[in-house]
Amino acid sequence: MSSLKNRAMAILEEMGLENWVKNLQVMGNDIVLDIVSHSPAMHERKRLEQALKITFSEQLPEGNLKLNILVESQEKPAEIKGNDIPGVKNIIAISSGKGGVGKSTVSSNIAISLQKMGFSVGLLDADIYGPSMPTMFDVEGHQPHSVQVNGKSMMKPVESYGIKLLSIGFFAGTDQAIVWRGPMAAKALNQMIRDAHWGELDFLVVDLPPGTGDIHLSIVQQIPITGAVIVSTPQNIALADARKGVSMFQMEAINVPVLGIVENMAYFTPAELPNNKYYIFGQNGAKDLAEKIGVPFLGEIPLVQSIREAADVGRPAALQDNTEVASTYMKITQNIVQSLVERNNTLPPTEAVRITTMAGCSAAKK
Numbered sequence: 001m002s003s004l005k006n007r008a009m010a011i012l013e014e015m016g017l018e019n020w021v022k023n024l025q026v027m028g029n030d031i032v033l034d035i036v037s038h039s040p041a042m043h044e045r046k047r048l049e050q051a052l053k054i055t056f057s058e059q060l061p062e063g064n065l066k067l068n069i070l071v072e073s074q075e076k077p078a079e080i081k082g083n084d085i086p087g088v089k090n091i092i093a094i095s096s097g098k099g100g101v102g103k104s105t106v107s108s109n110i111a112i113s114l115q116k117m118g119f120s121v122g123l124l125d126a127d128i129y130g131p132s133m134p135t136m137f138d139v140e141g142h143q144p145h146s147v148q149v150n151g152k153s154m155m156k157p158v159e160s161y162g163i164k165l166l167s168i169g170f171f172a173g174t175d176q177a178i179v180w181r182g183p184m185a186a187k188a189l190n191q192m193i194r195d196a197h198w199g200e201l202d203f204l205v206v207d208l209p210p211g212t213g214d215i216h217l218s219i220v221q222q223i224p225i226t227g228a229v230i231v232s233t234p235q236n237i238a239l240a241d242a243r244k245g246v247s248m249f250q251m252e253a254i255n256v257p258v259l260g261i262v263e264n265m266a267y268f269t270p271a272e273l274p275n276n277k278y279y280i281f282g283q284n285g286a287k288d289l290a291e292k293i294g295v296p297f298l299g300e301i302p303l304v305q306s307i308r309e310a311a312d313v314g315r316p317a318a319l320q321d322n323t324e325v326a327s328t329y330m331k332i333t334q335n336i337v338q339s340l341v342e343r344n345n346t347l348p349p350t351e352a353v354r355i356t357t358m359a360g361c362s363a364a365k366k
Ligand SMILES: Nc1ncnc2c1ncn2[C@@H]1O[C@H](COP(=O)(O)OP(=O)(O)OP(=O)(O)O)[C@@H](O)[C@H]1O
Pocket: 096, 098, 099, 100, 101, 102, 103, 104, 105, 106, 127, 130, 132, 209, 210, 264, 265, 301, 302, 303, 304, 305, 307, 308, 309, 311, 312
């Protein structure tokens, strides 16, 4: 190191700035110094510049200081995300801004479609306002048993149609209005996630409560979500809330990839007029929103009586074989998997290939 450089460094050390130096070069008499300002405020940068110029001209008058003050990029707020759940590979959260748009129906049918593709699937009903999975999976009144795992007592999810299920409804009753505050709900959910013996799961589908308030934030922060799906009807009032839902996941402190938007109740076709489509809640609303805000459009589900009936009798419509409804859910689920693989940059390439192959999607672009 040239002596000029040594002396320059000694000055910086004396000033307590050595850790902020990004680059120090001496060329002839030129001392090139790139230094980071700890504050982006202009007056702070000016103060640092002045202090350096005065000190260098006094202590190193033969040197010609060429100063470049860098502003440290604002530190991102720390992402608040729960720890991984051992054995659970991917967690897909299904959310809607507005209530009653069919989020739980979509969740149950996506879980079934994933299972039909050959994946091992769990479904967590986190809808604290109206847990509907016990009804939709015909397991009302069931209670998870306790199992011993490595000397610890854990909840064993209830199984129905090959899906492992846990619902707040198993503990509080489905007909009971549950008015929980955020921290309480988040704590109960956390227990259902952490104290449950889910075993090995390719996918855990989480049916979130509708909305984007504090309660949702605390829930979303508890669960290490891989990607989020937003369900909306094409109606303006639902779309405005769906947009808020997308923004919630894209917040810096949450930062969960939005896998896309599903349009539910897109249109109605009466059985006696199979070629007619009636756009009861408006046309293409969710599709247009997806395009506008740059998130994938995952597909549309029409308003079909058998979907409602299937949900009510506890046998999700996607379980039917060779029906248009089942293939609609299958196509949407494939699009979700494809989007997940494309957006999840922490997914190892082998896993990306495995899940796209199993889902029957086109090859993973990884
Ligand atoms: N595509 C569809 N065709 C016909 N009925 C549907 C469809 N999707 C959902 N439904 C029915 O609409 C009602 C509301 O659906 P669901 O409970 O899934 O909505 P949600 O958004 O989860 O509601 P919540 O706000 O209570 O969580 C249910 O009766 C359901 O069976």
